[in-house]
Amino acid sequence: MPLHACGRLNCGENAASKLPHVAVMERYAPKQNGEADMLYWHRATAFFGLIILLYVIVTGVGIQLSDMRALVTHAPATSPDMLMMRQHISGTPGFAVVSPSDYTASALPAGFDYARALQRTASLGRAAMPGAALTFVEVRVLAGRIVGHAKVGEEDMAFYLDDGTRLPDADVPRSVANEVKGSTRHAFKKLHQFRWAGPVGSFFSGVAGLLLGSLIFTGLWHYFKLLRRRRAMGRKALVWKAGGTWRDLHRATAIFLSMPLIWIAGTGIVMSIDDIGGSIHRLAGTSTRAAGGSPPDQSSPLSDHELPDMARITLGAFDRVEPGTGVRVLRLRYYAHYKQGIVIADDDNTSQRVFNAASGASMSMQEAGYPDTGFPYGWEWHQRVKQLHRGDFFGMTGRWLVTLGGLGLLYLGVSGPIMYWQMWRRRARNGRMNPVWK
Numbered sequence: 001m002p003l004h005a006c007g008r009l010n011c012g013e014n015a016a017s018k019l020p021h022v023a024v025m026e027r028y029a030p031k032q033n034g035e036a037d038m039l040y041w042h043r044a045t046a047f048f049g050l051i052i053l054l055y056v057i058v059t060g061v062g063i064q065l066s067d068m069r070a071l072v073t074h075a076p077a078t079s080p081d082m083l084m085m086r087q088h089i090s091g092t093p094g095f096a097v098v099s100p101s102d103y104t105a106s107a108l109p110a111g112f113d114y115a116r117a118l119q120r121t122a123s124l125g126r127a128a129m130p131g132a133a134l135t136f137v138e139v140r141v142l143a144g145r146i147v148g149h150a151k152v153g154e155e156d157m158a159f160y161l162d163d164g165t166r167l168p169d170a171d172v173p174r175s176v177a178n179e180v181k182g183s184t185r186h187a188f189k190k191l192h193q194f195r196w197a198g199p200v201g202s203f204f205s206g207v208a209g210l211l212l213g214s215l216i217f218t219g220l221w222h223y224f225k226l227l228r229r230r231r232a233m234g235r236k237a238l239v240w241k242a243g244g245t246w247r248d249l250h251r252a253t254a255i256f257l258s259m260p261l262i263w264i265a266g267t268g269i270v271m272s273i274d275d276i277g278g279s280i281h282r283l284a285g286t287s288t289r290a291a292g293g294s295p296p297d298q299s300s301p302l303s304d305h306e307l308p309d310m311a312r313i314t315l316g317a318f319d320r321v322e323p324g325t326g327v328r329v330l331r332l333r334y335y336a337h338y339k340q341g342i343v344i345a346d347d348d349n350t351s352q353r354v355f356n357a358a359s360g361a362s363m364s365m366q367e368a369g370y371p372d373t374g375f376p377y378g379w380e381w382h383q384r385v386k387q388l389h390r391g392d393f394f395g396m397t398g399r400w401l402v403t404l405g406g407l408g409l410l411y412l413g414v415s416g417p418i419m420y421w422q423m424w425r426r427r428a429r430n431g432r433m434n435p436v437w438k
Helices: 020-026 034-072 080-085 114-128 184-192 197-232 246-256 257-285 304-321 377-392 392-429
Strands: 132-143 145-152 154-161 325-334 337-345 353-355
Touching: 034 080, 034 184, 034 257, 034 377, 034 392, 080 184, 080 353, 114 132, 114 145, 114 154, 114 325, 132 337, 184 197, 197 246, 197 304, 246 257, 246 392, 257 377, 257 392, 304 325, 304 337, 304 353, 377 392
Parallel strands: none
Antiparallel strands: 132 145, 132 325, 145 154, 325 337, 337 353
């Protein structure tokens, strides 16, 4: 005997007295209105939150599909979408060192004299800006030639070390943490994060996350209530047909993709909380970071005599962490009063490694004394949650699961309103016009 969409064997008021299994049904039917209330809240959440929910779903799927297109087609590492995927993974614009060209650059040669190259770079920079402070110095390979890059005063400048020629300003390496134009994923990301709403945009993201979490919770609660009642009648199927094709597929999608859906919603809510905390921090005027901007410069002047020891300690620390791995970039600087050496590794991920250039200890993106990044739990923690949210924390397997979950959300966001409209029209024909019902 088929189970009707309402969850009963028959929706007629007096049908129970004429049907078998009534005793079983009454035993397992809710004694209170808990099930009806949960379904009411499911419909109410979807009805009042439809526009914002569809907005975050469509823009989120747009980001994920842009990423997957780049990954599956093996887009060049320097393509806009690939660069913007990695935009903040190594730190803020003031902290990150890796530049777009580093993803395809060669390693510095074996036996390279780092100390000499760094000191030559510092000398060239000081000659170009006499009397100005040296705030960082680095060496890297650019277009097949070894380049020294320094910041002296307010000037970023780079030189070919073989002949001392200064590169045009347009060719000076820039951190990948800066925005790259022409990225489809970034266009969707700005919409997804409600950046058009300014500092209050994070509050919209938080509301959307809570609405989505509420829909998933109430929908699964209702499903398991029905499943329990069906199993009491001996019906063991996890999914069943009742209420038409849209409802059947809606139910199956929500159940089989429930874990990716919870994953997406849960990590999205956590990120929103962090974003909201940052927005409150800035709106209250207690943050040194401007809304949408970067933390202030934390560099301090370097002296030339420090460079050899800083280079030696940094390279020794890097060799202990990644033995036998080549070096694409070595930068020395003071950051928030720490002596730091940064290595861009010649590995598959073009990893950025940061070390204390006095002790050789590894350093993270959040240390005592670092500038405020606007996130209550710190930059590094936020980036890890972001990787969980989009799936790449677990590699391509995670990416595919999140993509399927996003497409499932898109279907639920379309099928839900269609089902609602069909049910509301049937109720309206009987004079029941209220937009939300139990």
